[in-house]
Amino acid sequence: xAFKLKTTALLTLACLAGAAHAASDKVxxxxxxxxxxxxxxxxxxxxxxxxxxxxxxGGKLGGREVEYAVVDDESNPAKATENAKKLVSREKVDVxxxxxxxxxxxxxxxxxxxxxxxxxxxxxxxNDLTGSLCSPYIFRSSFSAWQPSYAMGEALAKKGLKNxxxxxxxxxxxxxxxxxxxxxxEKGGGKxxxxxxxxxxxxxxxxxxxxxxxxxxxxxFVFFAGAGAAKFVSDYAAAGLKSSIxxxxxxxxxxxxxxxxxxxGEGLLTTLHYADGLTNAKDVAxxxxxxxxxxxxxxxxxxxGYDAAQMYEAGLRAAAGDPAKKDVVxxxxxxxxxxxxxxxxxxxxxxxxxxxxxxxxVKSGGNIMLEVVSPKLEDPARGCKx
Numbered sequence: 001x002a003f004k005l006k007t008t009a010l011l012t013l014a015c016l017a018g019a020a021h022a023a024s025d026k027v028x029x030x031x032x033x034x035x036x037x038x039x040x041x042x043x044x045x046x047x048x049x050x051x052x053x054x055x056x057x058g059g060k061l062g063g064r065e066v067e068y069a070v071v072d073d074e075s076n077p078a079k080a081t082e083n084a085k086k087l088v089s090r091e092k093v094d095v096x097x098x099x100x101x102x103x104x105x106x107x108x109x110x111x112x113x114x115x116x117x118x119x120x121x122x123x124x125x126x127n128d129l130t131g132s133l134c135s136p137y138i139f140r141s142s143f144s145a146w147q148p149s150y151a152m153g154e155a156l157a158k159k160g161l162k163n164x165x166x167x168x169x170x171x172x173x174x175x176x177x178x179x180x181x182x183x184x185x186e187k188g189g190g191k192x193x194x195x196x197x198x199x200x201x202x203x204x205x206x207x208x209x210x211x212x213x214x215x216x217x218x219x220x221f222v223f224f225a226g227a228g229a230a231k232f233v234s235d236y237a238a239a240g241l242k243s244s245i246x247x248x249x250x251x252x253x254x255x256x257x258x259x260x261x262x263x264x265g266e267g268l269l270t271t272l273h274y275a276d277g278l279t280n281a282k283d284v285a286x287x288x289x290x291x292x293x294x295x296x297x298x299x300x301x302x303x304x305g306y307d308a309a310q311m312y313e314a315g316l317r318a319a320a321g322d323p324a325k326k327d328v329v330x331x332x333x334x335x336x337x338x339x340x341x342x343x344x345x346x347x348x349x350x351x352x353x354x355x356x357x358x359x360x361x362v363k364s365g366g367n368i369m370l371e372v373v374s375p376k377l378e379d380p381a382r383g384c385k386x
Contacts (some may be wrong), residue, residue, distance in 0.1 A: 026064055028067045028093045028094050029066055029068050032097070033098050037074055038201045041226065045302040046097070048290070049306035054309055075104060095312055096119040097120050105121055109133060125173050128383075144379040145179075148270075149223070153187075153188065175197070222247065229252065229254070230257040234262075237263075251273075254367055256301060270367065271357055273358070275368065278343070310338050312329075333347070356377070
């Protein structure tokens with residue numbers, strides 16, 4: 001009997017050790033994204049895209065099964081540090097993925113830098129993330145605020161527009177978007193005649209619409225996203241401005257919002273690193289699988305989530321699947337060429353995508369690609385000392 005008990009105990013210990021080993025063989029992914037509030041749809045799309053890539057690879061990254069730890073960041077910078085520390089310290093994630101709101105992402109990035117945790121920014125475009133606050137541990141699968149807005153500034157200057165007014169929420173990404181636009185537009189001979197801001201996520205737009213009607217600029221450039229963007233576009237059309245003063249913006253103005261905008265969005269021109277109507281094989285396959293699973297067309301946010309998984313996979317492959325070999329994972333990501341639905345891209349020295357920027361037009365429920373306006377546009381990454 002004693003022998004049997006001892007044998008049973010040994011077998012139990014062996015099973016426990018095996019279970020612990022199996023758990024350690026997993027890659028733990030921390031998804032810190034908005035699942036409620038203004039940007040909830042963005043967070044859901046990024047999650048869908050990331051998980052789609054993992055599922056396409058048999059539920060694995062770098063040959064290891066994936067475990068998720070998920071936090072709703074609520075697009076609230078005040079909670080960002082605590083939420084990021086929870087994922088890093090308590091959940092012990094191997095990689096942080098997030099987020100939509102630039103203020104939240106900046107706080108996340110500080111936690112990632114301090115803890116030497118790899119973070120892939122799957123949307124937030126704050127320039128400093130791959131600029132003055134760059135880090136070996138911080139990567140983007142998305143864009144800098146500068147990129148799509150600078151491209152629009154160049155394009156409108158080339159069209160011969162001279163006087164433009166701008167409107168945005170007063171927070172880092174909105175202000176940096178306007179700054180990128182203004183840099184290119186004024187370099188091309190135009191002038192920004194009025195810069196207007198309102199607190200995030202305020203959507204009381206009427207005073208600004210009244211001022212625009214009074215100013216009569218050649219056009220208006222805005223940054224809004226999510227539900228706020230849909231309301232601005234609808235209010236702009238309802239005020240009678242759409243037919244007399246063209247409205248432009250980076251693609252976040254219309255991505256994921258076209259159903260909410262309805263006819264008010266038809267014809268809008270935006271610039272972005274993704275578009276409907278691309279014909280590369282990767283995008284065709286990505287869209288087909290996304291529609292089959294989620295019953296909606298993917299948008300830029302879903303694509304960026306998908307590519308965040310691709311980027312981390314490239315790093316893990318270089319490290320033979322071991323997330324603990326962070327230096328090797330980082331080098332693998334830095335040297336990768338990502339076969340993205342947007343078109344292939346590489347990473348700059350500051351870990352920001354070097355990518356094509358498209359001019360798109362809203363047509364029949366899609367953001368249809370018209371042309372590449374800024375090929376392989378690389379963010380200047382001012383202040384990065386990597």
